[in-house]
Amino acid sequence: MTGWVGRPITRFEDDALLRGAGHFTADLPAEAYLRFVRSPVAAGIIDGCIAPDGVMMITDTDLASVPPIKPIIRKFGYVPIAQPVLARGVVRYTGEPVAAVIGQTEEQAEDFADLVSLNITPAPVCVTAEAAMAPGAPVIHPGMADNIVVQTALTTPGYESANAKAAHRVVTKIRSHRQAALPMETRAAHAAFDAATGRVTLTCTAQMPHLMHRAITAMLGMAADELRVIAPDFGQKMSLAAEYVVLVWAALRLRTSIAWVEDRRDNLMASFHARDIAIEVEGAFDNEGRFLALRGDITANVGAYAPYPNTAAVEPLMSFTELPGPYDIGEYSCAARGVITNTCCSAPYRGVARPAITLAMERLLDMAAMQLGMEPAEIRRRNLIRIFPHTTPTGLVYDNAAYVETMEMALLAADVPGFRARQHAARARGVYLGLGMSSFCERTGYGSAAFAARGMDIQPGWEHVDMTLDGDGVVTARIGASPHGQGLRTTLAQIIADAVGVVPANVRVVHGDTDHTPFGWGTFASRSLVISGGASLIAARKIRERLLQQAASYLEAADADIDLRDGYASVTGTDRRVSIAVLAQVHGGFADDGFYDPLGTFSNATHIAMVAVDIETCMVRVERFIVAEDAGRLINPMIVDGQIHGGVAQGIANALLEEVIYDETGNILTISLADFLAPTAHEIPAMTILHRETIADATMTGAKGLGEGGTIGAPAAVLNAINDALAPLKVTINEMPATPARLHAALRGTK
Template sequence: MNEPVKEGQLVGRSVARREDPRLLTGRGRFVDDIALPGMLHAQFVRSTVAHGDITSIDLTAVRDVPGVVAAFTADDLELTDITAQLGRPLSEFVPTAMPVLARDRVRYVGEPVAIVVARNAYAVEDGLEAAKVSYAPLEPVTSEEAALAPGAPLLHEEAARNTLVDVSLFATDGIDEIFDAAACVVHVASRTGRQNALPLETRGVVAHWDDREEQLVLQTCTQVPHQVRTVASRCLRLDERAVRVVVPDMGGGFGQKCVVGREEIAAAAAALRLRRPVKWIEDRKDALSASFLAREQHYDVRAAFDEEGRILGLDADVVCDMGAYSCYPFTAGIEPLMASAEMPGVYKVPAYRVRGRAVTTNKAPTAPYRGVSRPQYVMVVERLFERAARELGLDAVEIRRRNVITEFPYTGVNNITYDPGSYLESLNLCERIVKDEGWYEKRSAAAAQGRHIGIGYSCFSERTGYGSAAFAQRKMRVVPGFDISEVRMDTSGAVTVTTGTMSHGQSHETTMAQIVADELGLDIGKVKLHQGDTERITYGWGTFASRSITVGGSAVRLAAAKLGEKLCRIAAARWEVGPQDVELADGAARLRDGTTLTYEELADIAYLQAHLLPKDIEPGLSATATFDVFNDGTFSNATHGVVVELHEGTGQVEILRYVCVEDCGVAINPQVVEGQCRGGIAQGIAGALFEQVTYDAQGEPSATSFMDYKVPTAHEIPDVLIHHLETPCAFTETGAKGAGEGGTIGAPAAVLNAVNDALLPTGVELDHTPITPETVHRALNLELSS
């Protein structure tokens, strides 16, 4: 299944990352490294109550604090709200406006109420302490059950029963009869903990007004620079031309930075008002408690099976706690719509019914986080298969074999067409590796010694390369999808590439250069990528949903191919042959007889001797291309196998072995793909075993530092064995599928199944994450006491 890499070809090779020399020697430039003349520092007065009406804001004492330059409320700045809307009828979707600064009411602890600007970071903190804000507290809504309860306080008057989205996308006729007649019906009720994406670099912005260009310039760490530009211009009532967004190096995002934040807009407004640069850097407390969160979901799902273990139907109810507001541009619909549309996953599910809801509570808002609902619904579906296997007396891997999709293209009950993948092959290989390493024998030997070792699997797909057609199905007013790239060669034969995607650690400077260098027959050192500047990039949707290589890389390849065609045409005209007789290699155009024109020579003609060009060839060497996906996207897939040991005395879960067999189509750079896998798996393990933000009855967040928010370290994350399969994608220009989220998607299910396998003698089954040591300890001691 893996095609050998051709001699001299860069795509498919683990080329050294071109970003590393700069980043590893301290020459990276992040937002907090930026210092402009006269720069001021900003922080925010934040709500101390979860739900309440603002009765007064007194910033008089703030303005008297030494070093404080200004302090503004919402009334002072007069900003338009950030509004995220779907095009669905109000019966299914309720839009909410998110004010840049809270005006009359606050809806979560940490909500920004006012901005304080001072000469340095110390003075601004002193200014915050002098702020006086009074509230008339309202009853907080801190759980899904409280939000949906009859008579519950409403966060938004327009949202009945605190419901922002309520959709029933699929309901197969006769599904109740299918369940009634089934040989086996299993049920899983699962909850997953609220998480923080936790990028190493917190959010931040440096904003200043450029008099010469008459532009407000925002240097900020965002995955979606053009969307930030759009929102900033609308909130500040500026022409979009008058706002420029530039992204320097970025230390992670994971989805938290693919929505538009309020603080960046407020800091920009302060800079515009004061005509001085303003910097805001989010501190870790605010990042943990007041930034965008994700993952708090509740699944109530049944599955019907026949006597042979073949699935007959899936019936699901999904409720997602989305916090206080919809985010821009993805809205509160992002999690329930993802879960509802894609839950059948890799399995041949003939009947399906689902209801998906997004409820609003007095918690920090939700943004997409790596995987978006897929780690949760994959975990639930994999638990259903494990439970059915036990009830039917089947092997847990065998029941999956009987149900995975094996014939492609396959159109599922969810009306999604799956392109070719290696679902069965990855499952079989993963199981074989675990068996060949002797883990089944080690499990039996451990049981004889009174130890608790378990083996678990998860088999799943990752929908990637969402194009406009896929996003349009969600009926969003803002429909992401396409990407635009320009490839330009200068007179030295060097190439500059632009992309509308935005790297925050994914190695775009390397992988995009590999694509261009191969297409043009050019040394990779001659290729430079530009990204994250709304003045240099015509337009782009940024980086999310594993779209950078699938969509952005395809646009880059098409643009490079267009430039290559022009080079061939110029050379052909000089030699008086047809363009088809010219090939590009080793930085030159050449004929079969060995005649060559170097790129420098061709560029001299294109730029400096344009009179030599035929009339049908324009001067210059540049080409622009767009790419969109007009089908249902493309599906990467993988199987994860995990071996754990549970420790009686502490309840700790130790991961002894982790195997990942993945297929993301053509791996542009296998080492980069492996890095994506390992990083995603670490985040998946974190959600399975460690991380959770909880709230008390008054809506106060529990995890405001790393003392309380349990982040795994290198000690808890095992080495990961990765095997690559390769099913090239027919819908992208490079044959690549997305690789960004698969690790995160598969890990929680595999870990939870392994823990349950180890708990099998106790009769206890766990369906919630994170799995705490207390829970494991109680389960093991139940066995011991019995």
């Protein structure tokens, strides 16, 4: 029996986008436009902020009754940080919003912003984590003397004795420089006051529309019914934007419609950054190259404030918890800390901290392999987990998977012996080719328990789906989740179509509107297909059961003899059938719901990059890229491939190109796309993608999440490939992006 799940059907989302008929927040007309006046310095005391005559300006004084953004976790020594929605006397990073001015057009609002006289007495700054942790460093938030916002440490009881037995010891330090998510659609919001109802409709880009609704109504003292949030989206928008709070406040105050569209400069300067992380890892290995113990030390520069709801702890804590990765490491000692600096706030970006921890582990393994005289694949073969479920030293439970088999698939496709021969021949001509691999597992689709373990006040775990089957034979799924481009309208339709017995075109997925969907958490953490898909399946099966009874009654047959498929109920082995639409009409429609809160599942992959390094110009070209992945059951293989393509492109950019750069005064240098180098088609090679399907026991659909994997594995594969290429020159590079300047500095000593 073939169903709709597993077929590469084209996405329902694409037609409008490809025809240029898509809707974007910035398309909505507004009566007024808002522009933020942002701090030109990284730290200082606000002495005055004066608008020219006749210009309406909003400052912190106007927002005195609005509480600050202050997400909390109750573990790991976390020190809650308050972020006023507009700066309150003090600025802590370049680009911090200090005031907002209102114009009739975007141009006029920008003119007004330029005319605002903002006087700030600069204060000493800490741009780097090292500077912020140094004795005597300026205190950025009162009450946090060492600028450390969160810290934790763990040493397993057997660590010391296992570590002491090491036959080989390898230490490496990696540095992941700061990156920005660079969404195609920047943050944008349109708040419209309706005088008839007194409601505000906030149309904005956000990944968690219901939580934004909850946060903004609470901050502004609104009743829940007084705000509607409509939130289609591209990425970078998991966290609450202070700017949106100001916008809703202004719409209420002015009783009008008002819009804010973040421009690219503000997006690069003052939207959320990510991955400013340094990690030292030390592996203790036996004579055979097997891990005896792992030590890690993790420092994340998390910027000036804490994003809601995840807090400033997400990068250091994720690094700490997930560092051991797909390897069988029994004994673990790790310390991690998050450090506040005078830089833009760090927030979850596809992969979050995992590109950095994967880089650390995969560099460590390559260096160990070299020390032991082993092929990189062999040391991984000896250390990848083979028995599932597996419990890690930090208590994560890996569900059934096939890590070794996935790696072998990638290796076979790469033809490593063939590559080594080409590499050897090329070196004789002064051409430096390299092959690098990285293996990782990715925690996906985790529910409330995982967030409770972090001590988070807000535990965005479950998802809820309301489903109806109407007399036109159309199934409508109202989901609390909120896709941001990953094709959920299509994949959920495939799951629901099979379960109910309709065609996917007759499944409508309604999302991203708090008036029309049940509360749900949104899209993040590679969770939506797993959790919202599970909830959809639960609801669809309930409707199926009732349809079967209705069909059995209608067709005068036994429930067990009814086949529901593609819009019809038929009696098996006969020509008796009735359309599902008619059954729904007879019954007066069906309605049910599904609620799903899983423990989580781990997908995995091995990436292999082949690069050519030009040692004269220090330019790196990625010539081939192979991904073998196992994300459980593939609901739509084409969408899976698309997720991987995009993720790998972001990962290659992380490895080679994209870097947010601050100077020593905290001024940001990368505020245009001429300076923050996004990849283009020229820099991204064609990819070979291979799939395994270890059907997940841990999820309703058998699927595992995979939204972030491409981004997680690619940087380490590229860095390992560069290091492999340069091995004859005894050059190593453990920093990303591995820019030409960094490669030049590394190579210079060798010439």
